[in-house]
Amino acid sequence: MELLREKDHVFLDFDGPVCDVFARLPASEVADRLQRLIEPEVIASSDPFDVLRFAASCGPNAAHVVERQLTRFEGEAVALISPAPGIAEVLRDWRAQGFTVTVVSNNSVDAIRSFLGLHDLVEFVRGISARTTSDPALLKPQPALLDAAVTALGTSPVQCVMVGDSAADILAARAAGVTSIALAKTPAKRRALGALHPDALVTDVADLRLAP
Structure with missing residues (x-):
């Protein structure tokens, strides 16, 4: 994924790329x-x-x-689910390549922190920018969570890339001035996210790894 090589910081959505939050509790x-x-x-x-x-x-x-x-x-x-297949390997790869990873999600900070700890993924994640209030205006597709992540890193939006599997991820990235990579595992999702013209589109988590 050459687009990733141009960046320093990866913003990663939680529900979808990292795990399927409601797989067991619908x-x-x-x-x-x-x-x-x-x-x-x-x-x-x-x-x-x-x-x-x-x-x-x-x-x-x-x-x-x-x-x-x-x-x-x-x-x-x-507490009922496991990480998405391949995501641990991707996170290890990103760390080896020198990227910082921030989970940027509409899910709660508490749930994300709990999941990362349960599955020994904490060491791969620099920060979490996620839901801490009841105000939906601070959630994606609004850019607030991405803006907060940029500020926390002391960087600029052009050095960041958002990886997500929903329209909200792509729209929030665009509003924040952050490059977007859509993860679309099904034909329907490829059509839906492709119509939003993300900067790149991949069909599998493994496509996010960087060749040595």
């Missing part, structure tokens, strides 16, 4: 549980983050309650 079940906290208001979505955004529109108290519970569910979910 996102639809989490969304349903969260919606019970704001009844009688119910939205037609199986995405927990849609529920959080809706809760925020109801007021800061509702958003706080839903976000705290979402953090608990994420903690439960990541």
Whole structure:
């Protein structure tokens, strides 16, 4: 991946590239549980983050309650899963090549830190820029998490690249002035992310490794 060689810092999304957060505790079940906290208001979505955004529109108290519970569910979910195939090798490769890696994610800092520790991945990750509040305006596709990561590293956006598997990752990178690499493992995802014109698109985690 020659595009990576031009950069110093990798921003890596968590849910997807590193692991499948809701593989064992389905996102639809989490969304349903969260919606019970704001009844009688119910939205037609199986995405927990849609529920959080809706809760925020109801007021800061509702958003706080839903976000705290979402953090608990994420903690439960990541305790049940393993790292994505090949990601540990990619992280080792990046460290050997001198990159710093920051996990940049809409998931909670607590869940990410727990997962990295559980699977001995902490040594490969320089920092975490992830959800710490109930304000959805600070989450991707807005650039706030990427901006915070750039600031924490004391670098500039042009020295960074965002690797993610969602539209939110590509849009947030563009808004932050950061190069984007889309990870698209299925034909449907390749079509969807390709339409957003990321700077590069790969179909497998292994494609993110650098040849010696």
